[in-house]
Amino acid sequence: MPETAIYENLTQDLTPDLTQDLLPKTSHPISSNLPSSRGWREIVQDYTELTKPRIITLLLITTAGAMWIASAGNVDLFLMLVTVTGGAIAAASANTINCLYDRDIDAKMERTSWRPLPSGRIQPINALIFAIALACISFAMLALYANLLAACLAMSGIATYVGVYTIWLKRSSTQNIVIGGAAGAIPPLVGWAAVTGDLSWSAWVLFAIIFVWTPPHFWALALMIRDEYAKVGVPMLPVVKGVEATAHQILLYTLLMVPVSLLLVFPCNVMGLVYGLSAIALGVAFIYKALQLLKEPSDRQVARSVFKYSILYLALLCVAMGVDSLPIAHISSQQVIAMLPTFSS
Numbered sequence: 001m002p003e004t005a006i007y008e009n010l011t012q013d014l015t016p017d018l019t020q021d022l023l024p025k026t027s028h029p030i031s032s033n034l035p036s037s038r039g040w041r042e043i044v045q046d047y048t049e050l051t052k053p054r055i056i057t058l059l060l061i062t063t064a065g066a067m068w069i070a071s072a073g074n075v076d077l078f079l080m081l082v083t084v085t086g087g088a089i090a091a092a093s094a095n096t097i098n099c100l101y102d103r104d105i106d107a108k109m110e111r112t113s114w115r116p117l118p119s120g121r122i123q124p125i126n127a128l129i130f131a132i133a134l135a136c137i138s139f140a141m142l143a144l145y146a147n148l149l150a151a152c153l154a155m156s157g158i159a160t161y162v163g164v165y166t167i168w169l170k171r172s173s174t175q176n177i178v179i180g181g182a183a184g185a186i187p188p189l190v191g192w193a194a195v196t197g198d199l200s201w202s203a204w205v206l207f208a209i210i211f212v213w214t215p216p217h218f219w220a221l222a223l224m225i226r227d228e229y230a231k232v233g234v235p236m237l238p239v240v241k242g243v244e245a246t247a248h249q250i251l252l253y254t255l256l257m258v259p260v261s262l263l264l265v266f267p268c269n270v271m272g273l274v275y276g277l278s279a280i281a282l283g284v285a286f287i288y289k290a291l292q293l294l295k296e297p298s299d300r301q302v303a304r305s306v307f308k309y310s311i312l313y314l315a316l317l318c319v320a321m322g323v324d325s326l327p328i329a330h331i332s333s334q335q336v337i338a339m340l341p342t343f344s345s
């Protein structure tokens with residue numbers, strides 16, 4: 001049976017009020033109640049909301065982390081500023097197109113119905129022009145001040161998020177965010193390419209860390225708001241396969257994520273003791289949370305705690321990368337081995 005047929009008959013039990021912290025802090029009037037002329041401040045706020053700025057912040061932390069490692073803690077500040085800004089503008093463009101394409105389902109979900117397009121505060125044509133302008137500015141900035149590879153990677157991020165995730169897989173497969181998640185893993189590649197002009201194994205390991213981090217991050221959220229996804233017919237894993245199968249998958253990807261995060265220490269040898277110990281500690285805490293979720297897969301509070309921790313995990317992992325890249329804090333794995341007592345026969 002096609003996946004789309006499975007969720008069609010799902011009952012729409014109402015999601016308890018656990019998504020409150022994902023809801024807007026201010027309420028917006030629906031289009032019919034909009035004042036005819038809106039102030040500049042409101043207009044700027046609406047266009048900013050269209051770009052999903054809070055998500056962009058973490059994307060940029062991963063870009064900056066990659067740049068920091070690629071330059072061994074000695075990054076050119078102008079290059080960092082240009083790359084992070086260019087990356088942010090590319091992600092803003094991608095998010096705007098996603099909002100444009102998804103405005104029909106966004107209108108029906110409580111979490112997203114306040115967004116500027118479904119609530120009529122921005123016209124679709126204006127959003128499209130805005131997104132195209134952002135993509136052009138991002139490409140020009142990165143190509144002129146970083147390099148062509150970084151610019152092309154940023155454009156491939158937009159294409160993957162829009163083409164593969166939003167248009168192709170989001171509404172047709174439970175594996176939508178596994179494959180589409182590749183888009184969110186591109187920002188560190190942009191950062192690495194901006195510094196070195198190419199992509200080494202370490203850059204691909206950074207890509208892999210975010211790639212395997214994305215399913216636990218997103219499926220935890222999907223567990224919280226599964227009824228909303230069922231209501232609009234989006235085949236997210238918990239809707240189609242159930243909460244237990246989703247909790248299993250979250251644990252599986254979390255278990256995979258820890259060794260993947262350690263590849264930067266061995267064999268890549270770009271990170272040392274500080275990062276290694278942090279990655280293990282952060283990873284063990286993630287596994288603990290995933291195990292809690294497996295015990296109570298239908299508990300939305302536990303799912304929310306995993307979702308929130310996923311964000312903290314990635315941010316702290318990047319901080320650990322930053323600290324470890326400082327020459328004063330870097331103790332390589334070879335140095336650790338040399339410090340171990342040698343046992344002669």
Ligand code: HEM
Binds near residue numbers: 062
């Ligand atoms: C395709 C992969 C991904 C999917 C489907 C996904 C999905 C989501 C969704 C639906 C939300 C709730 C957003 C809202 O209600 O406004 C969210 C929140 C968030 N996501 Fe992801 N995400 C993905 C990848 C990423 C990546 C790669 C990052 C950063 C590296 C990220 C960072 C965040 C952050 C920081 C939030 C919290 C935003 C807030 O405070 O409201 N996500 N994600």
Ligand SMILES: CC(C)=CCC/C(C)=C/CC/C(C)=C/COP(=O)(O)OP(=O)(O)O
Binds near residue numbers: 154185
């Ligand atoms: C380099 C580059 C430009 C990369 C782009 C990366 C990017 C914008 C990733 C965003 C990931 C994300 C927020 C997915 C949520 O989509 P959703 O449609 O499931 O969320 P929603 O339900 O909140 O709309």
